[in-house]
Amino acid sequence: MTLALLGVFVMQLYYIKESYKLKSELFDQNVNAALNAVVNKVQKKNAFVHINKKGSEIQTKKEKGIKSQMDAIVAFKLKFKESENLRKFKQEQQVFNYLNFQDSAIKATFFSPVMITEGQYKLYSGPNAKSNEIGLDIQDIRDNTGKLIKRNVSPRIPRIKQDLEMGRLPDTIRYLAFNPQDFLPIFVGFPSSDPDLVAKFKLEDAKAERKYQMELSSLYADTLSLYNDESLTILQDVATEMDDPNIPLKQRIPSKEFLDTLIKKEMLNKDITLDYSYWITPVRNKKEVIYQNASHSAILPIADNAYAHSLFSNDLIRDPGMLYVSFPNKNSAILENLFATMASSVGLLLVLIFIFTYTIYAIIRQKKLSEMKTDFINNMTHEFKTPVATIMIASEALKDPDVVTDKNRIGRLAGIIYDENVRLGNHIERVLNVARLENKELKLELSPVDLNDLVSAVVDSMDLQLKKKDADVTLSLAANTAVIMGDELHLSNVIYNLIDNANKYSVNSPRISISTKNTAKQITLTITDEGIGLTKDQTKRIFDQFYRVPTGNLHDVKGFGLGLNYVQDIVGKMGGSIKVQSEKDKGTTFEITLPFKHSN
Known part of the structure; x- marks a missing residue:
């Protein structure tokens, strides 16, 4: 069992050690990843600062160089727009000429033609046409004698106002007219667009658009070339400036506020919330601190557990600089994360130790x-x-x-x-x-018992036994109120056992003192002897069942080891208590306290 317990203890220690190692390695990976991200962003920020600076220097020059090209493009677009508007105007004029020609031809051919809408055409030409609304009104003009002077003939057609707009013309323009031969109504029409004109207009638009796109692409190509040339110039200038070996490390590093914010952000991205210290030094002189935490004014020594990362690892000419980060509370934080694991392990070990101890006990x-x-x-x-x-x-x-x-x-x-x-x-x-x-x-039969009388009776009954060992018994029954509620038989056995032990465990003539006294609600019975006495260990065990006190050279003491256990149980059942005070070779005192009224 001891080997098994030690084995479990060693395995728990190994498990905790491996858990701590794993947590530590994971923490190191997160810190290194955060530092790598910080360094990458510092390098990008450095390049961006140089590019932005160089870009601002040539921005004016670039704007001047492009302005003329943009003006040319705007002028070209305006010129094209004007030519396009003129071309569209001429096309509309040709369409109107076509429509007027067709309208004139219809008016010359038919009698009283009237332009109608497509809906009216369907109304008058369908199977349910309203023919009674269409016809000729004849009006004769005569003199007083009734002679015909003049006859006016006019068509009876509903007058409809229809305005033709370019871009909103119907496919067919329709007329309601009368046949000049029989004066019957007839519907005539012509297409609103001439196919030849449409083809001609498409060809003109296509040629103009192609010409416009070619010239505009040429202008944009010239502008793009100008942009590309400037961008190439910026990159070349920045590359030259960044390769300058005379630029100190501090000028290549962004501001301290930028570093504070960046490091804090990257640490939080990796779920690292511990307090940390960071500082930046040149590689060639690690005692020179360029930047460090605002809360640290003194130069920080490079701690053994500090994490280090080169700021400009690709810089072979100039000092690349080093970024150091230290976590003072790293170990305590890792142990805090392992609290649940350690607590469960300790709890398991305590349970095993308790079981082991209890088993041995x-x-x-x-x-x-x-x-x-x-x-x-x-x-x-x-x-x-x-x-x-x-x-x-x-x-x-x-x-x-x-x-x-x-x-x-x-x-x-x-x-x-x-x-x-x-x-x-x-x-x-x-x-x-x-x-x-x-x-x-065991059921006690409680009844009023006078403890003083009971003690005297027990001592009298043991008279021969006490005289046999020449015992000296002193009674001091000072209790004024001695009547209690108890079982007389078992209480007499309790007194008998205690007196018998005092008599048996005395080397010479026993000297026994028995006394009673009162308290407010109790009576106390004390039995004292000057016998062999008890050690502290024996005093703790004398009420255990079957336990007998070793008597040394005395071999005449007999018993079962049940007496004092019986005494303690009977006193407890009567609501009382028993105490023992003893000193080796000086004697023993038993003190029994019993209440006047016992409650079950």
Whole structure:
């Protein structure tokens, strides 16, 4: 079990160590990635600053060079627009000429033609045409005699106002007219666009657009060439300036505020929220600090656990500079992240240690209990064997014919058998009482008991036993109120056990003091002897079941190791308490405190 526990402990330490190593490596990777991002952005910022600076220097020149080209493009577009408007105007004139020609031809051919819409055409030409609305109105003019002077003929056609606009002409322009031969209404029309004109206009537009795009592309090509030339000039100038070996490192690094913001942002992108210190030094002189945290005014030494990264790693001519970042609380932060793992491991180890300790304790306790039970069985066998042997001897003596005739001897032998039976019964009763206490089957019969009288009665009953060892018993029953609620039988057994122990565990003539006294709600019984006494370890164990105090050179002390355990249980059931004070070779004092009224 010890080897298994040590193995688990070593494995837990190894697991925690590997977890810490993994967390540390992951933290290092995140920091290095953040520094790499910072350096890349610093280099880009450096290039951008130079490009922006050079661009601002030639911006005026570029604008002047492009302005004339842009003016030419604008003038060209305006000229094209004017020519396009003139061409569209001429095309519209040709369309109007075509429409006027067709209109004149219809008016010359037909009688009273009227232009109608497409909807009216459908209305008058369909199967449900309103023919009664179309016709000729004839008006005769006569003189007083009735002679015809003049006849006016006019068509009866609804007048419709229709304005023709370029771009909104219908496909066919329709007329409602009358046949000059029979004066019947007729519908005539012509297409609004001449196919020849449409083809001609498309050809003209295509030629003009092609010419416009060619000339505009030429102008844009010239402008683009101008841009490209300027851009190439900027890049060349910037490359030359960035290769200048005389530019110090500080001028190549962006502002301190930019560095603060950039480093903080990249650290947060990698979920690094620890406090850090950073500083920048030349590679050739690491004691010269160019930039550092605002909160650090002194020059920071390069810590052993600092992360370093070259600012301009591709710069072979000039000092590339070094960026250092240090995390003072790195280890504590990693350990804090491992708190759950470490707590679970420690908890598991504590559980295992507790189980291990409890198991060892249980094994030792069972071993001691086994030894005490063995001792108890031996003592019980001896205690039972003595009265049984005495009874057997007395019984055999009764079989002697000479004894049968001697009534005195018969009476003495019968008395011996009776006493030994009582003694054997007492032993059995003590064992049974303990068994009942363990099974909680023992029921106390509470009644008023005068403790002073009970103590006196027990001492009187033990008079022969005490005189046998020449014991000196001093009674000091000072309790004015001595009546309590208790079980008289078991309480007398408690007193008997304590006095019997005081008598047995004394080397010379026992000197026993018994006293009672009152408190507000309790009565205290104290039994003191000047016997062999107890050590501190023995004092803690005397109330354990089967435990017997070693008696050294005394071999006449017999018992089961159940007495004091029985005493403690009975006192506890009566609502009281028992205390023991003892010193080796100086004696022992038992103090029992019982309440006047016991509540179950």
